[in-house]
Amino acid sequence: MKYNYHMHSCYSDGTNTPEELIGLAIEHGIQSVALTDHDTVEGVEAFMAAAEGTDIKTLPGVEISSCMGPKIVHILGYGIDIKNAELLKLLNSLTAEASEYTKYTFEKYVSKKFDYSWEQVLRHNQNRKGFYLSSLFYAMLQDGRFNGWDQYRDFVAYCFHFSGQSYGAPIEKSFEVIKKSGGKAFLAHPKLMKLSLDEEYKIFKQMKVLGLDGIEAYYPAHSPKESNWYELCCERLGLEVSGGTDWHGMARLNTPLYVDGNIQMN
Known part of the structure; x- marks a missing residue:
């Protein structure tokens, strides 16, 4: 199967x-x-x-x-x-943490290197609730900072070199x-x-x-x-x-x- x-x-x-x-x-x-x-x-x-x-x-x-x-x-x-309320409460909290981590990584390590602004990220990710490294890459790809998704792996490696995931709910x-x-x-x-x-x-x-x-x-x-x-x-x-x-x-x-x-x- x-x-x-x-x-x-x-x-x-x-x-x-x-x-x-x-x-x-x-x-x-x-x-x-x-x-x-x-x-x-x-x-x-x-x-x-x-x-x-x-x-x-x-x-x-x-x-x-x-x-x-x-x-x-x-x-x-x-x-x-x-629809479980307790599940949604936890997920909403973690999504907020993920977005905070992504914005922190962007502002500290990505923005100056690629001459790109958070406002540009938002423009290409309208109505998005959670932000991830893929959200950053997608926006920059649209504006010609990258040539294709084959460059995404190196972009993630660059970001993780400085700051890996540090948030998570107690198991x-x-x-x-x-x-x-x-x-x-x-x-x-x-x-x-x-x-x-x-x-x-x-x-x-x-x-x-x-x-x-x-x-x-x-x-x-x-x-x-x-x-x-x-x-x-x-x-x-x-x-x-x-x-x-x-x-x-x-x-x-x-x-x-x-x-x-x-x-x-x-």
């Missing part, structure tokens, strides 16, 4: 609309998908509505910026009630709001935590006690051996297995559009 339970739209830092994501799923024969925008569910209704009348199964989702001690981790919530809070909204909580891309196998397993056990339901075992950065390891961890700890590609459209070129396997999220 072709599936992708980790996709981003233009409502966070992707470049596709929710409707375009469903169109891509139809075009490529993807049977099951979830929209998991960063700290927002604004695109979920349109995403699910676009799949009505098709054979594509959709899940309402979100990727919550979280922290466990000093470590930033991303938690995927699946099957959530996107206990992320688990709490996902559960209260009727969803399940999964750890995204565990390899990106950059831990040893022993450290990974230890933190998985700690997260399970706090409310973790599963792990994203299948991810483009995971080798087959690593995916097997994460599946084994899930088996040992009684966790569920998920997978996705972290699709961002033009903002992350060369990302696979789907995973082919036997995982079926409920």
Whole structure:
């Protein structure tokens, strides 16, 4: 089965609309998908509505910026009630933090280097609630500061050289709001935590006690051996297995559009 339970739209830092994501799923024969925008569910209704009348199964989702001690981790919530007040309160707060981080990075490291103003960023991102590095790049691309999205990766690397993500909800809070909204909580891309196998397993056990339901075992950065390891961890700890590609459209070129396997999220 072709599936992708980790996709981003233009409502966070992707470049596709929710409707375009469903169109891509139809075009490529993807049977099951979830929209998991960063700290927002604004695109979920349109995403699910676009799949009505098709054979594509959709899940309402979100990727919550979280922290466990000093470590930033991303938690995927699946099957959530996107109208839940407590969930929306947390997501709105995190979106505001993301925008503050983006504006800080822009004013300190980007504006002078590229001779570009925040007003120009706003002009090309009207009605945008959350601002991300992709929002900066998109605006500058429109005004000729860049030639194409193939330059975005280097732009992100330049920004992260000075200031990486430092905001996130305590992981206990992320688990709490996902559960209260009727969803399940999964750890995204565990390899990106950059831990040893022993450290990974230890933190998985700690997260399970706090409310973790599963792990994203299948991810483009995971080798087959690593995916097997994460599946084994899930088996040992009684966790569920998920997978996705972290699709961002033009903002992350060369990302696979789907995973082919036997995982079926409920």
